[in-house]
Amino acid sequence: MGGLGKTTQAREIYNNDAIKSRFNCRAWMTVSQNFRTRELLLQILKCQMPKSDDLIRSLEDMSRDELKKRLLEYLRGKRYLIVMDDVWITEIWDEIRSAFPDDFNGSRILITSRIQEVAPHTSLNPPYSLPFIKEDESWNLFREMVLPGGYPKKFLADLGRQIAQRCLGIPLSIVLLFGVLANKGKTHRIWSKVIADVNWYPAQATTLRDDILNLSYTHLPRNLKPCFLYLGAYPKDFEIPASQLIHLWIAEGLINCGSNEDIEEVAENYLKELIARNLIQVVERRSDGGAKTCHVHDLLQDLCISKGAEEVF
Numbered sequence: 001m002g003g004l005g006k007t008t009q010a011r012e013i014y015n016n017d018a019i020k021s022r023f024n025c026r027a028w029m030t031v032s033q034n035f036r037t038r039e040l041l042l043q044i045l046k047c048q049m050p051k052s053d054d055l056i057r058s059l060e061d062m063s064r065d066e067l068k069k070r071l072l073e074y075l076r077g078k079r080y081l082i083v084m085d086d087v088w089i090t091e092i093w094d095e096i097r098s099a100f101p102d103d104f105n106g107s108r109i110l111i112t113s114r115i116q117e118v119a120p121h122t123s124l125n126p127p128y129s130l131p132f133i134k135e136d137e138s139w140n141l142f143r144e145m146v147l148p149g150g151y152p153k154k155f156l157a158d159l160g161r162q163i164a165q166r167c168l169g170i171p172l173s174i175v176l177l178f179g180v181l182a183n184k185g186k187t188h189r190i191w192s193k194v195i196a197d198v199n200w201y202p203a204q205a206t207t208l209r210d211d212i213l214n215l216s217y218t219h220l221p222r223n224l225k226p227c228f229l230y231l232g233a234y235p236k237d238f239e240i241p242a243s244q245l246i247h248l249w250i251a252e253g254l255i256n257c258g259s260n261e262d263i264e265e266v267a268e269n270y271l272k273e274l275i276a277r278n279l280i281q282v283v284e285r286r287s288d289g290g291a292k293t294c295h296v297h298d299l300l301q302d303l304c305i306s307k308g309a310e311e312v313f
Contacts, residue, residue, distance in 0.1 A: 138164035232304030
């Protein structure tokens, strides 16, 4: 199922310094439901080959089979790590596997999928299934996110433990609900009202997750909703340059700015608040700590698209 942290875990592996030093060639492929084999092959080659306009043009003119052959030749003899993230059907592996040489040199292909049939089709090795996180881990996550720097008052601790138990160990549900609570007043009345807005029964993980997804949007301040919905315009799993996003928000007239305020500063604060609510993930930070690039979970992007359609955004 979505929301367990498969992509997050894969990114941590992919960006690990020890992994970087072990593999002299690394590539990340976001597959998703609407995959095109030729585009995936082109994606890998473009990020690996020297940045040359002529080379890029020649690659773009190649057929799918020509790109397969070119990638096979390029990877031959190299120790590579390829991540295929969010694979939905087995056919993609059948179509692309011949582009990856097996030189018995320790190269690896890491595949993430929410579909059980994918793993046994792509590898003889047993798959690793991410577990739901334990109640104590959920509670510790709650304390770190909502109440940093100290132990909460008893009534907040009691409510926090209730949430940790009821979220059924789904990381995405936990961080989104805590993102809502972290921006509310820390009173029993306010927190109880937010918790009451969640349909906890029937206690099915996917139903609960989807309900919390909707809740995270419902509790957004009015000025942030259009900026969040705008994220649906990006391709799934796209690494979004933060400065580009801010300038697009401004160009589209989505930033409410007073006469004495700097509009770019206001827009950056909007971005910071969406990050604080766990609706946007920071991929890379600038030297001053601000977001350089960011990413939206595919389930949250689905939410952007569905809510945008409902509200004719």
